[in-house]
Amino acid sequence: MQQACDLTDGTQELYVEDAGGQSYGDSICSQEESNGWSPETSPGPIAVQAQQQVSANASASAAASQAQQLQQAQEALSSDVATLENDSSALNNDKSLSQDVTSMQNDYATEQKDYQTEQSDWVQLLWRDF
Secondary structure, X not given: OEEEEEEEOOOOEEEEEEOOOOHHHHHHHHHHHHOOOXXXXXXXXXXXXXXXXXXXXXXXXXXXXXXXXXXXXXXXXXXXXXXXXXXXXXXXXXXXXXXXXXXXXXXHHHHHHHHHHHHHHHHHHHHHOO
16 A cells, blocks of 8 residues: 555545555545645644554564564574584494594504514524625
8 A cells, every 4th residue: 555645624634545556546636636635744643643554564574574584593593403413413423433543553553563573574684694
């Protein structure tokens, strides 16, 4: 709805709104102006009330939209927290990394032992050749 006109006859107010292309509202306004009504110099009480209603509706709509966005953000956050908890639990129960590190340490110790054996064998081979 949009304001078509806000008219007065000096004692009364005629406030016209039109929801379409303003043709009906403009027609009514023109007809009443020819009948002696004149445009208000400042918004009359009905026009002020209508503007307040539009403002209140816009505020309510904005608040509802903001509440919906907040709810969606809270739901997304809740889902993300649940995913993180599941991932954390899986990581806490996943011993493969520590097992791999232990295996690497054992392999390294075996390689060190093999290297020492090779060094010892080499030294013995050199002493035998003398």
